[in-house]
Amino acid sequence: MxxxxxxxxxxxxxxxxxxxxxxxxxxxxxxxxxxxxxxxxxxxxxxxxxxxxxxxxxxxxxxxxxxxxxxxxxxxxxxxxxxxxxxxxxxxxxxxxxxxxxxxxxxxxxxxxxxxxxxxxxxxxxxxxxxxxxxxxxxxxxxxxxxxxxxxxxxxxxxxxxxxxxxxxxxxxxxxxxxxxxxxxxxxxxxxxxxxxxxxxxxxxxxxxxxxxxxxxxxxxxxxxxxxxxxxxxxxxxxxxxxxxxxxxxxxxxxxxxxxxxxxxxxxxxxxxxxxxNMLNVNGQKMSKSLGNYFLPKEIVEGTTAVFDKPYAPNVIRFSMMQAHYRSTLDFTSDSLNAAEKGFTRLSEAIDKLEKLPTVETSSQDVQAIVASFYKAMGDDFNAPILLANIFEAVKYINSISDGNATISKADLELLSTELTSFVLDVLGLSLSKASTDSKLAPVMDLVLDIRKTARENKDWTTSDKIRDGLAAAGIVVKDGKEGTSWS
RNA sequence: GGUUUUGUGGCCGAGCGGCUAGGCAGCGGUCUGCAAAACCGUCUACAGCGGUUCGAAUCCGCUCGAAACCUCCA
The missing domain is CATH 3.40.50.620 (HUPs)
Structure with a gap:
């Protein structure tokens, strides 16, 4: 089974x-x-x-x-x-x-x-x-x-x-x-x-x-x-x-x-x-120059097409495509791409958490079954959307473990980690930007967050928020979790 | 007109005879200094009309809508 x-x-x-x-x-x-x-x-x-x-x-x-x-x-x-x-x-x-x-x-x-x-x-x-x-x-x-x-x-x-x-x-x-x-x-x-x-x-x-x-x-x-x-x-x-x-x-x-x-x-x-x-539609219609919904693969990444009002990362485009079966038509709209963008972020953040997950003796879920569901989905005529649905079940599980509401054994974590990243990276062809492992930035961030931690402990919210807002302006998002502060 | 497909909730999309799809958005909680994230709970569906079946989004027929192709254009 x-x-x-x-x-x-x-x-x-x-x-x-x-x-x-x-x-x-x-x-x-x-x-x-x-x-x-x-x-x-x-x-x-x-x-x-x-x-x-x-x-x-x-x-x-x-x-x-x-x-x-x-x-x-x-x-x-x-x-x-x-x-x-x-x-x-x-x-x-x-x-x-x-x-x-x-x-x-x-x-x-x-x-x-x-x-x-x-x-x-x-x-x-x-x-x-x-x-x-x-x-x-x-x-x-x-x-x-x-x-x-x-x-x-x-x-x-x-x-x-x-x-x-x-x-x-x-x-x-x-x-x-x-x-x-x-x-x-x-x-x-x-x-x-x-x-x-x-x-x-x-x-x-x-x-x-x-x-x-x-x-x-x-x-x-x-x-x-x-x-x-x-x-x-x-x-x-x-x-x-x-x-x-x-x-x-x-x-x-x-x-x-x-x-x-x-x-x-x-x-x-x-x-x-x-x-x-199957074909790709844009705003419900076949791409066509006369309809004004025609754009090139580089334009959507660079944000230079008039069809969408913001650029989308190649990963987001790929993720969006993988959410539809290859034999179905797929409709690109601002809404669908924005949804894909958030979904992809959720997925990559869960994968980032994998290596920090605490392990115990027994797992609260059948990891073998989760992994088997990945293969089963792809084995059924390359059903990538089902694969992603199953992957998101795993994401939920990972987040629960991270929150202390579920458990995983060491062996299971290793299996899940290996297979999940393999399916996301090797099979779906998505790439994860691991900002947290950036060798030059990481020590700086450790320092900055340590200062902010002290400020928070002193309830110096002005300093703490100033750091958070400043980092946000630089494109770095800070999140205060139970196990400490993370950034990406 | 012909061939091949297709019509799912606010959006994108799986499922294709009985069992929760999933993502995003919404609503109510938990957590939190605030924020974000996360977690728990929850609400909107299967174009319409018939038929088959114990049972249909899922099979069949019809109606309506949509798409690709129909030859020198990859």
């Missing part, structure tokens, strides 16, 4: 069910996550996806798996919008940016690495780029053509969905049926070269305004926008690996087409478990 379990169930988007996680190779996990496109700075919604998969990665590590985590960087593909009628100013701006595509890639790559640090994300084992794998993409396209699931038209290569559907099931992930797709009233572009409207490009003949062009057996051009993931995932993880993740918005067509490409070239679905992270 209170046994710690490392059983893990994962909701598989492919089957629509929670399934027991059994890696293809014992103790090893191959995980591929669709990464950012470096033609703009990822917004907060993109970051939620990456942070959620960071949490998933961290829990897999916590369970002792040897994880190979691959997340691509999209720095190539179709960057043109050759509609021919970009007379509006937005089109002109886009055109300008295209001219500088390489610069933009460098710029946003640096930016993205910085964001990963700010939000305390573990780096993947490999971050391959699309432009570094053009040859692999070409080889897979050749294989698909050879297998009869793609055709060449005028320097471009298209995936043949109808031919594919005779042998495989197109739409297996998204639930779309080829026949139903066919009934759609969507009108095709007049210049369309595709045999069937559901066909998609594997290789696209170069346009005159393309800045990045590669040679191929079919002439100069660009790879299609799904093929890079197929090329890089199979190269680094093999034709079949354990987990493929990404944002929910990538489910169709991107992931659906990845499956088609993998089946069409290698004959199998690339991933055993497909995982999709």
């Amino acid at each position: 209170s046994t710690i379990t490392n059983e893990l169930f994962i909701y598989n988007s492919l089957t629509g069910q929670k399934e027991k996680f059994e890696p293809i190779h014992e103790n090893r996990v191959g995980m591929y996550v669709c990464g950012p496109t470096l033609y703009s700075e990822p917004h907060m919604g993109n970051m939620r996806t990456f942070i959620n998969f960071d949490m998933i990665y961290r829990y897999l590590l916590k369970l002792g798996y040897q994880v190979k985590y691959v997340r691509n960087i999209t720095d190539a593909g179709h960057i043109t919008n050759s509609t021919g009628d970009d007379v509006d100013s937005i089109g002109k701006v886009a055109r300008l940016e295209q001219v500088q595509s390489l610069e933009i890639v460098y710029k946003y790559n640096v930016n993205f690495q910085e964001l990963q640090r700010i939000y305390n994300m573990l780096p993947p084992n490999i971050e391959p780029t699309a432009t570094g794998h053009i040859q692999e993409q070409i080889e897979i396209i050749e294989q698909i053509i050879e297998n009869g699931f793609a055709y060449v038209v005028n320097g471009s290569v298209y995936f043949d969905v109808r031919a594919y559907s005779e042998k495989f099931e197109y739409g297996i992930l998204s639930g779309r049926k080829v026949d139903e797709l066919a009934e759609e009233t969507r009108t095709l572009n007049a210049q369309d070269e595709k045999r069937f409207f559901a066909d998609f490009a594997l290789w696209k003949k170069a346009n005159p305004d393309d800045m990045q062009i590669w040679r191929s057996p079919w002439g100069n051009g660009n790879p299609g926008w799904h093929i890079e993931c197929t090329a890089m995932s199979t190269k680094y993880l093999g034709s079949q690996f354990d987990i493929h993740g990404g944002g929910l918005d990538l489910k169709f067509p991107h992931h659906e087409d990845e499956i088609a490409q993998n089946c069409g070239s290698l004959g199998c679905n690339p991933a055993k478990y497909w995982m999709h992270a």
Whole structure:
């Protein structure tokens, strides 16, 4: 009952069910996550996806798996919008940016690495780029053509969905049926070269305004926008690996087409478990520039977005995200973030208390059960909100011990301390600012608080409050507890 | 229109057939020189209408509302 379990169930988007996680190779996990496109700075919604998969990665590590985590960087593909009628100013701006595509890639790559640090994300084992794998993409396209699931038209290569559907099931992930797709009233572009409207490009003949062009057996051009993931995932993880993740918005067509490409070239679905992270809303709506609720991950930390009237620490953002399940939409509002801020403070203060807790012979609570509840929550499809709920039960217990209303044994304290900090730091990826262990500040604070203590003993409230107010102005909060005064 | 989801208390969010979610806010206490924190107690829920069931927020149907995707855009 209170046994710690490392059983893990994962909701598989492919089957629509929670399934027991059994890696293809014992103790090893191959995980591929669709990464950012470096033609703009990822917004907060993109970051939620990456942070959620960071949490998933961290829990897999916590369970002792040897994880190979691959997340691509999209720095190539179709960057043109050759509609021919970009007379509006937005089109002109886009055109300008295209001219500088390489610069933009460098710029946003640096930016993205910085964001990963700010939000305390573990780096993947490999971050391959699309432009570094053009040859692999070409080889897979050749294989698909050879297998009869793609055709060449005028320097471009298209995936043949109808031919594919005779042998495989197109739409297996998204639930779309080829026949139903066919009934759609969507009108095709007049210049369309595709045999069937559901066909998609594997290789696209170069346009005159393309800045990045590669040679191929079919002439100069660009790879299609799904093929890079197929090329890089199979190269680094093999034709079949354990987990493929990404944002929910990538489910169709991107992931659906990845499956088609993998089946069409290698004959199998690339991933055993497909995982999709849900979207982030702001003030009840999808983030959108026109709605005025759009902001960047750095802006919210720096307080430079007009959406919120104060900055929020990366820890608070992460904490807030961890309070929602990765498969649910999450709404960011000032109220929800303020609540998260206070909740996170409560959590970190309890963890600070851990090392000073008094121990006795017996514990008044079943610590083993508390710790088991942590694993159980995460084992149920990475249910971080339940984990946090259970952690807050532990927080209450810790505070009670600190107040003398509950007890804990030495062995239990060690267990609780180790596991709690591990789940908070290693799994949820939160970091605690331990001001009280600051080597330079600590002796000063000891001195100051000692003076204040003397003043309080003499009932010299003026001096005592002056010290407290002065420290508060410097950002240091003083709290008078039963066991003495603490600060943070 | 199609596919996939979704609608929980003042706010954010779990639960998904019977058992307290949790955080924040509110109210009443305890503690405290005051403050803060903490602790104890407590109040607001499951969109609506039917159905299945001994029993439904949880399953099914309908109505109303919301979201993502629907192909060259990661």
